[in-house]
Amino acid sequence: xxxKKWIDSDEKQGLKFTAKCPFIDEPFDYxxxxxxxxxxxxxxxxxxxxxxxxxxxxxxxxxxxEA
Numbered sequence: 826x827x828x829k830k831w832i833d834s835d836e837k838q839g840l841k842f843t844a845k846c847p848f849i850d851e852p853f854d855y856x857x858x859x860x861x862x863x864x865x866x867x868x869x870x871x872x873x874x875x876x877x878x879x880x881x882x883x884x885x886x887x888x889x890x891e892a
Contacts, residue, residue: 846877848886856882 852859857868857880872880 844875844877846873846880846883848877848883849873853882853886 846858848856849858856873857865858873861869868880872883877883
């Protein structure tokens with residue numbers, strides 16, 4: 826029997842994880858990583874773990890900070 830290779834959805838989408846979100850050390854109350862539960866794990870892995878520039882929370886905070 827041939828061994829299956831498991832590929833997660835981020836790998837399928839070609840996402841590259843290069844850094845972590847700058848807010849992860851001091852997250853806001855509504856950040857995905859501040860309420861770590863089974864419903865937010867996928868978002869934490871994706872947005873807090875490397876593709877944070879795509880996160881709507883990050884984008885809103887960055888926009889507010891620049892204004």
